[in-house]
Amino acid sequence: RTPSTPDGNPEMADAAPGPLDRPSEPPLIRREDYRPFDWLVPEIRLDFTLGLERTLVVATLKVERNPNGEPASEIRLNGDGLTPLDVTVDGHASNSWRMEGSDLLVDLPGDAHEIRFATEIAPVANSQLMGLYASNGMLCTQCEAEGFRRITFFPDRPDVLSTYTVRMEGPKDAFPVLLSNGNRIAAGGGEDGTHWAEWHDPWPKPSYLFALVAGDLVARKDRFTTMSGREVDLAIWVRAEDLDRTGHAMESLIKSMKWDEQVFGREYDLDQFNIVAVGDFNMGAMENKGLNVFNTKYVLADPETATDGDYDGIEGVIAHEYFHNWSGNRVTCRDWFQLSLKEGFTVLRDQLFSQDMQGEAVKRIEDVRLLRSVQFPEDSGPLAHPIRPDSFREIGNFYTSTVYNKGAEVIRMMRTMAGPERFREGTDLYFGRHDGEAATCEDFIRAMEDGAGLDLAQFRLWYSQAGTPKVEVSLAHEGEAATLTLRQTVPVTPGQPDKQPMPIPLRLALLDRETGRHNGEQLIVLDKPEQVHRFEGFAAKPVLSVNRGFSAPVAIERVIDSDDLVFLAKNDDDAFARYEAMQELIVGHLVAVVEGGLDERVQDAARSSIAEVMRVIVTDAALDDSMRGELMMLPGQTYIAEQLTVADPGAIHAAREALKGWLAKSLEMELVALHERASGISSGMDRAARGARKVKTQALVFLAAGNPELAERMAAAQYDAADTMTDRQGALMVLAGLAGPQRTHKLIDFYNRFQGDALVIDKWFSLQAGSLHPHVIEHVHALAQHPDFNIKNPNRVRSLYMAFTGTPLGFHAADGEGYRMIADLILALDPINASTAARFVPPLGRWRRIEPGRAALMRGELERIAAHADLSRDTFEQVTRSLG
Numbered sequence: 001r002t003p004s005t006p007d008g009n010p011e012m013a014d015a016a017p018g019p020l021d022r023p024s025e026p027p028l029i030r031r032e033d034y035r036p037f038d039w040l041v042p043e044i045r046l047d048f049t050l051g052l053e054r055t056l057v058v059a060t061l062k063v064e065r066n067p068n069g070e071p072a073s074e075i076r077l078n079g080d081g082l083t084p085l086d087v088t089v090d091g092h093a094s095n096s097w098r099m100e101g102s103d104l105l106v107d108l109p110g111d112a113h114e115i116r117f118a119t120e121i122a123p124v125a126n127s128q129l130m131g132l133y134a135s136n137g138m139l140c141t142q143c144e145a146e147g148f149r150r151i152t153f154f155p156d157r158p159d160v161l162s163t164y165t166v167r168m169e170g171p172k173d174a175f176p177v178l179l180s181n182g183n184r185i186a187a188g189g190g191e192d193g194t195h196w197a198e199w200h201d202p203w204p205k206p207s208y209l210f211a212l213v214a215g216d217l218v219a220r221k222d223r224f225t226t227m228s229g230r231e232v233d234l235a236i237w238v239r240a241e242d243l244d245r246t247g248h249a250m251e252s253l254i255k256s257m258k259w260d261e262q263v264f265g266r267e268y269d270l271d272q273f274n275i276v277a278v279g280d281f282n283m284g285a286m287e288n289k290g291l292n293v294f295n296t297k298y299v300l301a302d303p304e305t306a307t308d309g310d311y312d313g314i315e316g317v318i319a320h321e322y323f324h325n326w327s328g329n330r331v332t333c334r335d336w337f338q339l340s341l342k343e344g345f346t347v348l349r350d351q352l353f354s355q356d357m358q359g360e361a362v363k364r365i366e367d368v369r370l371l372r373s374v375q376f377p378e379d380s381g382p383l384a385h386p387i388r389p390d391s392f393r394e395i396g397n398f399y400t401s402t403v404y405n406k407g408a409e410v411i412r413m414m415r416t417m418a419g420p421e422r423f424r425e426g427t428d429l430y431f432g433r434h435d436g437e438a439a440t441c442e443d444f445i446r447a448m449e450d451g452a453g454l455d456l457a458q459f460r461l462w463y464s465q466a467g468t469p470k471v472e473v474s475l476a477h478e479g480e481a482a483t484l485t486l487r488q489t490v491p492v493t494p495g496q497p498d499k500q501p502m503p504i505p506l507r508l509a510l511l512d513r514e515t516g517r518h519n520g521e522q523l524i525v526l527d528k529p530e531q532v533h534r535f536e537g538f539a540a541k542p543v544l545s546v547n548r549g550f551s552a553p554v555a556i557e558r559v560i561d562s563d564d565l566v567f568l569a570k571n572d573d574d575a576f577a578r579y580e581a582m583q584e585l586i587v588g589h590l591v592a593v594v595e596g597g598l599d600e601r602v603q604d605a606a607r608s609s610i611a612e613v614m615r616v617i618v619t620d621a622a623l624d625d626s627m628r629g630e631l632m633m634l635p636g637q638t639y640i641a642e643q644l645t646v647a648d649p650g651a652i653h654a655a656r657e658a659l660k661g662w663l664a665k666s667l668e669m670e671l672v673a674l675h676e677r678a679s680g681i682s683s684g685m686d687r688a689a690r691g692a693r694k695v696k697t698q699a700l701v702f703l704a705a706g707n708p709e710l711a712e713r714m715a716a717a718q719y720d721a722a723d724t725m726t727d728r729q730g731a732l733m734v735l736a737g738l739a740g741p742q743r744t745h746k747l748i749d750f751y752n753r754f755q756g757d758a759l760v761i762d763k764w765f766s767l768q769a770g771s772l773h774p775h776v777i778e779h780v781h782a783l784a785q786h787p788d789f790n791i792k793n794p795n796r797v798r799s800l801y802m803a804f805t806g807t808p809l810g811f812h813a814a815d816g817e818g819y820r821m822i823a824d825l826i827l828a829l830d831p832i833n834a835s836t837a838a839r840f841v842p843p844l845g846r847w848r849r850i851e852p853g854r855a856a857l858m859r860g861e862l863e864r865i866a867a868h869a870d871l872s873r874d875t876f877e878q879v880t881r882s883l884g
């Protein structure tokens, strides 16, 4: 490709390549290649003339030489699919610029200049939902990570911080509300039906935090007085018909603001805080400074349309985005390799918040379940990467569970080692030292060392080594002493053949076999390949409770009798450890069944002992229902597969269903009684009512596997009596997996009842697509033809196909039809929405860990995708890594 020449050249229009125009492989970007940018851009002004079909953007940049950069004679401004119009430098039309690929290079002779240019964009044609796009007649932006360059030319990297002034103008009827970051400083109207607003954000920020929204929206408003007495106007903007579903989001926001003051000493710093809900969004939500943009899924809720899980999701995501105001915005990232600096830390902050709101034990169990079902498989597969990656082709592929959830676990370990008070001193130092800066993970670690008084020299390995460490645990007893042996290995991962031992903080306790009590908990940091610890004063062998609270994100492999697991599942005073013992007991059994060769009697004995513990869990009057619901949950399909070197999804499913059936038959009376008791607890949002709803559906899930006719009757009755979406969805989920007539009746009723309500219709799609029904593939084929299916809406695409990738009988159908369906989706979606398309690659990438027949089929589909010439960078990178 020849470098192009300035305006006026007839070849100009061809010069800027489209986003997918890729002559060769997209380049690999390396962390070690980081250099500061040669220029500073202290100020930017953006003038928007808004229209759905066409929006004009005039950008004015004040630039100065960066004393820390190289002396350069030009500035490189990133663009993506843009053509520059009317370039001026210091007020004069300029000819001294050129395009290089999609970037604009402008010659700059002096030390400080003002550059101005215009760009024109077509929001309605923007199906990628990155940059400025249209959704439901409104305009909104998404800039993280590299969407700003689809709006205007700019050094689109997080270490260039600027003060933004934004003026926007547009038709008043189409866009009565005009929002951007910061504070609104002026507004006015013209006679021609247009109006305008000007916003100023006093806090310097990187381009990825820019946002603009224009649309016909209404707001739920409230106020918050900060700890130093600042009055903040809060507003949550939605379409008029959604206004009465914003109460929970507003409550969550106010609680978050208060909590961040109390727990982290962080105060809000603008006069306004706006949240906008949008129905077309690639992710959950976005923390743009003072103007968070949310997927409607994480804003709108009322008991009829949102489940208890949805309520918790909203509370957690509202908190997450709000907390970014400090961990992400006031202190941002130097480069995208540091993503976990803001995401891992902010996830930890939202987890701690939710623990305080909802109760620690249940929230911890939920977080660990998510980590093990999504992050562990990532860490043991072809896409494994450290929480601070070393290279990428497309940063969008690194918004992963590893960066987010393992990142949170790594910071949580620091907190566990330091204790909450010293941890707070560390975070205070971090925020104080780096306020207004673009920082690195290393900066965070150093602040923790200095502020929290930790030595993290070896701990830094958690940032550079991928893979879930394995810790082997055994306890011996002789005379009066118990001897604990701990051994760690960090598995080989792509590009990392040699691993070093890492510091692994393990909370543990030794329980007396008679009383179930212990003399206090200890924290042992395993930082060598092997360690032995002696505990005196035990006349009888105690029962070891280890990795309590899941103090380290590792896989524990312990030599332990199933009697001891039964003991822990019944008695452990650490809620997580109790849950863990139950999971281990069940996983141990299922793995043994799948591996085969077990005689029927041994299998039945194991099932009986699991049923015995389950009976205690189902009937224990001292347990609250929320916790009971957690303890009743069987380990998921992927977590079980993780325990096997090579998994057969069909065999795992069969073993899991057989156990469910056994439990249902052994405990039918107890499960029916539990359902009945829980049904008598009045509806409401309090803990007791929520717990009751959880165990109700859990009971049905088991019964469905043992006595489908009974389960069908009970589920239909629960559906009919439902006064919350939690009960209704739970019942329908169970029915969707059954063959009886109620399945169709209730699916039709549900659709008719909620037709037109996008978030609920999403549930209708996922319930069918994620079901255990043997004909799930046919159902998904039919749903893809349903008039409500829309490949351009990410929520709808995910509701149909993401749910499907979790089905053992659908996605993993032995003839490969499920794999083909997902590959077809990736190919169809890639040109429309690359970042969403690429998110469907990882399920196919698990082939190495799956039995050879299916593995070949999965690989075949990846190869079929890879053979396409014009794949997006996103999909190209994920597919090649998955094959690699």
Ligand code: PHE
Residues within 6 Å of the ligand: 142, 144, 145, 282, 283, 284, 285, 286, 287, 320, 321, 343, 399
């Ligand atoms: N930064 C967002 C968050 O975690 C996630 C996001 C990334 C949203 C990229 C949109 C695009 O809060």
Ligand code: ZN
Residues within 6 Å of the ligand: 320, 324, 342, 343, 346
């Ligand atoms: Zn985040």
